[in-house]
Amino acid sequence: MDTDLPRGAAGYLVAVPVAALCCLLPLLPLPAPLAGPHWLGDPVDWPKVGLLAFLHGCWESLAQGLPSPCLRLVRLLLRRPRPHGRPPARPDVNSFFPVLFAGVLMLPPAAAALVAAPAALLGAAEPTCRRRQVWNGSQLALSAFAASVVFHRLAGPQLLLGSRFPAALLPGCAALAAFCLVNGVLVGAMRLLADGPRRPSAHRPPAHRRAAAVPGLPVLVHAAGGLMVAVLWQGPYGAFAALLALLPLSISAWVFAQGHRERDAHQATVQALVQAVEIKDAYTRGHSERVGRASVLIAGQLGMEAERLRTLRYAGVLHDVGKLGVATELLRRNGPLTEAERRAVEVHPVHGYELVRGIAFLGEAHAGILHHHERMDGRGYPSGLAGEQIPEFARIISVADAFDSMTSTRSYRRGRPVTEAVAELERCSGSQFDPVMVRALVDALAVHDWQPVLPPPETIRAVPDIPLGVPEPVRAAPRGVPAQGGGSVPTAGPS
Amino acid sequence: MSARRGAGPTAGAGRGGEPEGCAGVVCAVHGAALALLAASLGAVAVRGLSAPGVALAFILLIALGECVRITLPGDREQAPIGAAGALAYALLGPLRGLPTGHGVLQVVAVTGAGLLLALLPGALAPALGPWHGVRRRARAPWRERARRDGAARRLLGAAFAAAVFQPLYNSGVVDRFSADGPAYGAFLTAVAALAALCDAVLAAVLRRARSGLRFPAGLEDELRSLFGIGSAIAATGMLVSLAAGEVGLWALPLFCAPLLLAQVSFRRAAAVRATTGQTIASLAKATEVAGYTPPGHARRVADTACAVGRELGLGTRELALLEYAALMHDVGQLSLVEPVPGGATALLPDEEQQRIARLGSEVIRRTGVPRQVAEQVARLADPHPGPEGGGRAVPLAARIIRVANAHDDLLTAARGRGLGEAVGRLEVLEALRLGRGRLYDPRVVDALVRVRG
Numbered sequence: 001m002d003t004d005l006p007r008g009a010a011g012y013l014v015a016v017p018v019a020a021l022c023c024l025l026p027l028l029p030l031p032a033p034l035a036g037p038h039w040l041g042d043p044v045d046w047p048k049v050g051l052l053a054f055l056h057g058c059w060e061s062l063a064q065g066l067p068s069p070c071l072r073l074v075r076l077l078l079r080r081p082r083p084h085g086r087p088p089a090r091p092d093v094n095s096f097f098p099v100l101f102a103g104v105l106m107l108p109p110a111a112a113a114l115v116a117a118p119a120a121l122l123g124a125a126e127p128t129c130r131r132r133q134v135w136n137g138s139q140l141a142l143s144a145f146a147a148s149v150v151f152h153r154l155a156g157p158q159l160l161l162g163s164r165f166p167a168a169l170l171p172g173c174a175a176l177a178a179f180c181l182v183n184g185v186l187v188g189a190m191r192l193l194a195d196g197p198r199r200p201s202a203h204r205p206p207a208h209r210r211a212a213a214v215p216g217l218p219v220l221v222h223a224a225g226g227l228m229v230a231v232l233w234q235g236p237y238g239a240f241a242a243l244l245a246l247l248p249l250s251i252s253a254w255v256f257a258q259g260h261r262e263r264d265a266h267q268a269t270v271q272a273l274v275q276a277v278e279i280k281d282a283y284t285r286g287h288s289e290r291v292g293r294a295s296v297l298i299a300g301q302l303g304m305e306a307e308r309l310r311t312l313r314y315a316g317v318l319h320d321v322g323k324l325g326v327a328t329e330l331l332r333r334n335g336p337l338t339e340a341e342r343r344a345v346e347v348h349p350v351h352g353y354e355l356v357r358g359i360a361f362l363g364e365a366h367a368g369i370l371h372h373h374e375r376m377d378g379r380g381y382p383s384g385l386a387g388e389q390i391p392e393f394a395r396i397i398s399v400a401d402a403f404d405s406m407t408s409t410r411s412y413r414r415g416r417p418v419t420e421a422v423a424e425l426e427r428c429s430g431s432q433f434d435p436v437m438v439r440a441l442v443d444a445l446a447v448h449d450w451q452p453v454l455p456p457p458e459t460i461r462a463v464p465d466i467p468l469g470v471p472e473p474v475r476a477a478p479r480g481v482p483a484q485g486g487g488s489v490p491t492a493g494p495s
Numbered sequence: 496m497s498a499r500r501g502a503g504p505t506a507g508a509g510r511g512g513e514p515e516g517c518a519g520v521v522c523a524v525h526g527a528a529l530a531l532l533a534a535s536l537g538a539v540a541v542r543g544l545s546a547p548g549v550a551l552a553f554i555l556l557i558a559l560g561e562c563v564r565i566t567l568p569g570d571r572e573q574a575p576i577g578a579a580g581a582l583a584y585a586l587l588g589p590l591r592g593l594p595t596g597h598g599v600l601q602v603v604a605v606t607g608a609g610l611l612l613a614l615l616p617g618a619l620a621p622a623l624g625p626w627h628g629v630r631r632r633a634r635a636p637w638r639e640r641a642r643r644d645g646a647a648r649r650l651l652g653a654a655f656a657a658a659v660f661q662p663l664y665n666s667g668v669v670d671r672f673s674a675d676g677p678a679y680g681a682f683l684t685a686v687a688a689l690a691a692l693c694d695a696v697l698a699a700v701l702r703r704a705r706s707g708l709r710f711p712a713g714l715e716d717e718l719r720s721l722f723g724i725g726s727a728i729a730a731t732g733m734l735v736s737l738a739a740g741e742v743g744l745w746a747l748p749l750f751c752a753p754l755l756l757a758q759v760s761f762r763r764a765a766a767v768r769a770t771t772g773q774t775i776a777s778l779a780k781a782t783e784v785a786g787y788t789p790p791g792h793a794r795r796v797a798d799t800a801c802a803v804g805r806e807l808g809l810g811t812r813e814l815a816l817l818e819y820a821a822l823m824h825d826v827g828q829l830s831l832v833e834p835v836p837g838g839a840t841a842l843l844p845d846e847e848q849q850r851i852a853r854l855g856s857e858v859i860r861r862t863g864v865p866r867q868v869a870e871q872v873a874r875l876a877d878p879h880p881g882p883e884g885g886g887r888a889v890p891l892a893a894r895i896i897r898v899a900n901a902h903d904d905l906l907t908a909a910r911g912r913g914l915g916e917a918v919g920r921l922e923v924l925e926a927l928r929l930g931r932g933r934l935y936d937p938r939v940v941d942a943l944v945r946v947r948g
Binding site for chain 1: 677679680723724726727730731733734737738741749750752753754756757759760761763764766767768769770771773774775776777778780781784785786826829830858859861862863864
């Protein structure tokens with residue numbers, strides 16, 4: 001959560017914790033019983049609440065891949081230095097709540113709400129994170145309260161104590177539904193207030209996709225885990241058996257968070273590979289990233305499924321990685337290249353393919369990287385494929401690449417406005433580009449905004465404004481045919 | 496348990512030798528497992544199976560668990576559900592409130608039967624291959640070393656747990672001292688912990704023999720994984736045996752489900768880790784494609800460095816970091832406009848080497864690998880005794896990579912001069928020995944001589 005929030009969001013940030021505190025009211029020793037159902041003021045098994053709250057605190061941080069409070073305590077006692085602060089694996093997802101759900105099933109509503117509290121107080125110490133954590137804890141407390149109320153209304157505790165099994169599942173499911181509903185509404189409102197009903201931009205996934213990621217299989221599995229914990233806790237071995245059941249679940253959640261961390265690490269490694277290219281050719285900084293984004297925009301219009309989109313993004317980001325194999329001097333040269341030099345530059349898709357061939361999961365991206373300089377009329381390189389022979393990924397990347405090259409400023413020319421670049425793409429569609437992909441890009445640009453990168457003002461003055469669109473290739477289709485068009489800078493086209 | 500007593504001292508004696516020298520240990524472990532299995536199968540055949548239904552359920556669970564194995568870092572195979580099932584059967588006291596009477600030998604026989612049953616699909620695969628298109632595993636499963644080692648470990652581990660628990664339970668000692676509740680739980684925990692330790696020792700011994708990883712390093716790996724998947728296995732085993740006492744055999748599928756979930760998470764994390772490894776290998780290859788280093792240089796340096804690191808007693812985690820650092824040690828050259836002639840950084844002046852190392856560590860800092868890797872590469876070019884005036888000591892990994900890099904550069908140079916392979920090797924080792932103590936860490940050079948000499 002940023003410090004500069006809209007006013008509504010700031011108010012909301014305070015209102016939710018206050019509401020959560022109100023939920024805890026029945027816990028106070030009041031002389032007169034509260035109005036409402038009798039179970040609201042049921043006596044509370046304090047050791048159980050304490051243990052559950054402690055476990056929730058521990059496992060919440062475990063599931064985020066952070067050291068648990070116990071480990072932090074041990075470190076403090078042993079006076080070991082704190083390891084450098086690792087960010088939570090997924091700060092916006094509460095990934096582990098079997099303990100909380102077990103509390104919902106076993107405790108009266110107010111006590112169930114209390115279980116969520118310590119995780120909010122024991123978490124990371126950074127002040128910006130602190131507010132988020134308090135809010136998160138309160139939000140969970142409210143959800144737990146609501147779920148527990150629903151569970152008690154449906155006489156869940158009696159059914160659970162009697163282990164009457166198919167019957168006890170109904171209140172359990174209802175409680176889960178209430179939990180997810182309250183949670184979803186609270187979080188959704190926060191997002192709406194913080195972000196505003198803003199136009200979906202190219203930088204963020206659309207809201208419906210993010211919302212769809214919240215419930216799902218993990219929630220069901222964790223709820224089943226919570227039910228298991230609750231049943232075992234009330235069995236003859238009590239908390240011991242419940243702990244044994246929690247252990248595999250928490251290990252699983254921890255490994256899951258590790259997997260997320262590994263995935264982030266992997267993305268950073270891919271970035272490093274890209275940056276290695278950008279060291280050589282400073283003017284293309286950010287180009288790879290933007291080509292990846294534009295490729296995803298195009299493919300999104302075509303309705304490609306999520307897994308292929310992910311691969312395509314990698315393909316777009318890595319498309320120029322083969323430039324590592326091209327002499328730095330050639331890449332930075334503004335003037336014309338000789339025949340041999342041009343050939344050396346044109347080898348780069350092959351180099352790129354060589355480089356990423358070992359990365360197994362890229363699959364289709366390999367072909368996309370190898371063929372991203374092919375042309376629809378068959379006069380591209382390295383293989384001279386034409387039309388449908390060119391892999392789909394390569395056709396997408398080729399359009400995205402040209403579009404970004406035209407809209408961004410390079411050493412030898414100024415970036416062009418989006419409309420002009422689109423006109424140029426449409427002019428070459430059919431000969432150089434796949435018309436389907438060009439159409440898709442135009443449609444996507446109508447929905448998402450595309451900010452052409454503006455270089456710092458001092459470079460603008462230094463950069464000559466050479467009008468230079470997508471050049472015709474210097475080499476024509478059958479070898480030996482004289483070069484045509486192209487202007488003075490053959491490498492300046494889509495690269 | 497004779498196998499454990501036999502294996503311990505042998506492993507201690509075999510520490511200095513080559514991995515081949517430890518083949519006896521592996522034979523001893525496998526032989527003990529086979530002998531134990533044969534004896535218990537024989538005994539069960541003579542005495543008859545007590546509670547055959549329960550035994551069958553556990554055989555199926557163990558076999559199923561053996562079929563879905565996971566690979567932990569460092570090429571260690573683990574079958575969490577199979578191990579948990581075997582542990583649960585070994586710790587099975589009452590079942591639905593009625594006492595059970597299967598002894599130690601039946602536990603071994605059931606575990607063994609489960610393990611053997613799990614071999615069946617693999618054995619049938621070649622026959623069914625034409626239909627299923629199974630062409631991946633051409634070898635019979637019992638020919639895979641990791642599979643055999645894992646099976647032997649699990650059999651002996653289950654036998655150990657049963658040997659501690661079953662006699663105490665069957666003689667009624669457990670009932671007298673801890674009839675129910677927390678005391679029984681504590682007793683089970685103690686037995687499970689002992690069994691886990693036994694398994695860790697056995698695994699470390701086998702890895703020492705197989706991969707040449709030092710025994711303490713291997714044991715540390717195993718103990719570390721006890722806090723991860725190991726504790727989940729033990730907890731599931733105990734829980735299944737406890738819950739079976741109350742609800743009967745339904746406990747098996749019900750309480751193994753979370754472990755299955757953990758297993759899926761493990762697989763996923765392992766897949767991403769493998770992908771990161773491949774990406775790092777690509778980054779390492781970048782210098783070769785760009786013409787800065789000879790083809791295969793990074794890979795060869797990484798292999799040499801890992802062999803030396805293993806010889807010096809590094810653990811799996813440290814070896815993984817060492818491998819990353821060794822693969823990427825030349826990445827700094829990408830920032831150079833002109834390639835170093837022949838890519839041989841070891842032959843450059845010190846300042847230049849240090850500059851390349853620092854540039855490389857800048858690139859690595861931006862990758863997602865642990866920070867130690869960048870630190871190791873940054874200190875790569877520091878000569879052995881470290882900076883004057885008591886700066887921080889050069890990390891061992893950096894000293895190892897320095898020697899491994901020099902080894903490969905010199906070897907390439909020797910080949911370039913047309914020296915014969917054997918002569919070249921000797922000359923290179925001699926050159927490294929000359930720099931021993933001055934440029935290179937003597938311990939590392941000695942280890943390299945032992946590994947590559």
